[in-house]
Amino acid sequence: MKKQLAILACKAASLVGRWLGKGSSMPGKVALKICPDILARLSLPENVVAVTGSNGKTTTVELLVAALEKNGKTVCWNKEGANQIEGVATMLLRYADLRGRVRCDMVVMESDEQYARHTFAFLKPSLFAVLNLYRDQMTRNGHPEYIYDRIAEAISPEMDLFLNADDPLTACLSSLGRNTTWFGVAEGVLEEEKGVYDDGKYCPCCGGEMEYAYRQFATFGNFACQHCDYERDKPDFEAVSYDEESGNFTVSGRAEATLHTGLKTPYSLYNMLAAFSLAVMLGVDPHGAAQALSSHRLKSGRAQRWNVGGKDIMLLTSKHENSVSYDRSLSLAAKRGGKVLVMVDAISRKYFTGETSWLWDINFNKLNVPEVEHIVLAGQYACDLAERFSFTDIPQEKISLMRDLDRLPELFDDRADQPLTVVTCFSDRDKFIRRLPAEAQREEIA
Numbered sequence: 001m002k003k004q005l006a007i008l009a010c011k012a013a014s015l016v017g018r019w020l021g022k023g024s025s026m027p028g029k030v031a032l033k034i035c036p037d038i039l040a041r042l043s044l045p046e047n048v049v050a051v052t053g054s055n056g057k058t059t060t061v062e063l064l065v066a067a068l069e070k071n072g073k074t075v076c077w078n079k080e081g082a083n084q085i086e087g088v089a090t091m092l093l094r095y096a097d098l099r100g101r102v103r104c105d106m107v108v109m110e111s112d113e114q115y116a117r118h119t120f121a122f123l124k125p126s127l128f129a130v131l132n133l134y135r136d137q138m139t140r141n142g143h144p145e146y147i148y149d150r151i152a153e154a155i156s157p158e159m160d161l162f163l164n165a166d167d168p169l170t171a172c173l174s175s176l177g178r179n180t181t182w183f184g185v186a187e188g189v190l191e192e193e194k195g196v197y198d199d200g201k202y203c204p205c206c207g208g209e210m211e212y213a214y215r216q217f218a219t220f221g222n223f224a225c226q227h228c229d230y231e232r233d234k235p236d237f238e239a240v241s242y243d244e245e246s247g248n249f250t251v252s253g254r255a256e257a258t259l260h261t262g263l264k265t266p267y268s269l270y271n272m273l274a275a276f277s278l279a280v281m282l283g284v285d286p287h288g289a290a291q292a293l294s295s296h297r298l299k300s301g302r303a304q305r306w307n308v309g310g311k312d313i314m315l316l317t318s319k320h321e322n323s324v325s326y327d328r329s330l331s332l333a334a335k336r337g338g339k340v341l342v343m344v345d346a347i348s349r350k351y352f353t354g355e356t357s358w359l360w361d362i363n364f365n366k367l368n369v370p371e372v373e374h375i376v377l378a379g380q381y382a383c384d385l386a387e388r389f390s391f392t393d394i395p396q397e398k399i400s401l402m403r404d405l406d407r408l409p410e411l412f413d414d415r416a417d418q419p420l421t422v423v424t425c426f427s428d429r430d431k432f433i434r435r436l437p438a439e440a441q442r443e444e445i446a
């Protein structure tokens, strides 16, 4: 009786919440008040998938859900990325009937790296995907090894794992679960690239020296420890070719398909490969999954593009405090050439920190190419950026400062033939967008 009442109350509260336009966790809170063990009393579908990682979890979840839904599956998922018990209760009860059966084909949830261990105490996934682990928001997360330990605590031996074969730290988790399915990118598919620091130098299992036959970026590559027998596993789903011009890539292994990614970065390739593999593992036909993914336009897209009187403007949202994410955006900015705006005004949108040591982890030297004509450093931390840039080989005369963001419109009035690429974070993205002139035309990234 209590259970039914809690389910009804949650549904009613969801309706009211939607009507008022707020609150993702409030309905769950109400249900938990009425019936504190409501989650234990629900019957869940067989497949409960959780996705975590330092980067790309929101995008991968969005892509996966698109691939599942476009292929006729009903998916219960946390659009708002709720990690707390209240959010999970809201998500599940929305799909529950009065007998407590969650009526959907599968549950897909994005999990915070740190909170997975708490979330899984009341909703244990049958399949846990870990996309990658590297330096990210150190003031909140600490080092990747710290996050590794927190994720390890979330894994139980009956859980199936889906792991990145190319990332030695993530791949280490394999021993903790039941079966591991691997995804990865074959040797030679992506250009090799080095960052300013090397977290892949030593084996995460034994501390011995790691050797790479090939390295795509950060710690990703074909690794083998020189001391113990730890080495990269052959991926079950492997991207075996990638055409940077078109954004097309082919997958081989447990499924064969060709996919298209709109944003032509190695990141998008990894995210889409992960979503594709998971969709196939969850019963979607590879052809259907590839079609759904290739035509999907990301809502959580990290790239946006405008045309202002012929001037091509691209905004790349990287995460501050995440050098791998930044490095990828800088590669793209260097390729586009013209003018590059690097903006750090607030470091995080979620908490306050004035800590800027992460700037030293970013390879700004990537912008030292003749195609990049001018670099503008903007925002409250423009001087910190300038200090960091003084340690690059970029000629100082190419660099200028703009601490006051109200001067941003000056960047739209100059040469129309010179593209502008903006590299910034979620916390500052809208500060740029709202200063775009009214005539700015939004363009699709195909």
Ligand SMILES: [Zn+2]
Binding pocket: 203, 204, 205, 206, 207, 208, 225, 226, 227, 228, 229, 230
């Ligand atoms: Zn080793």
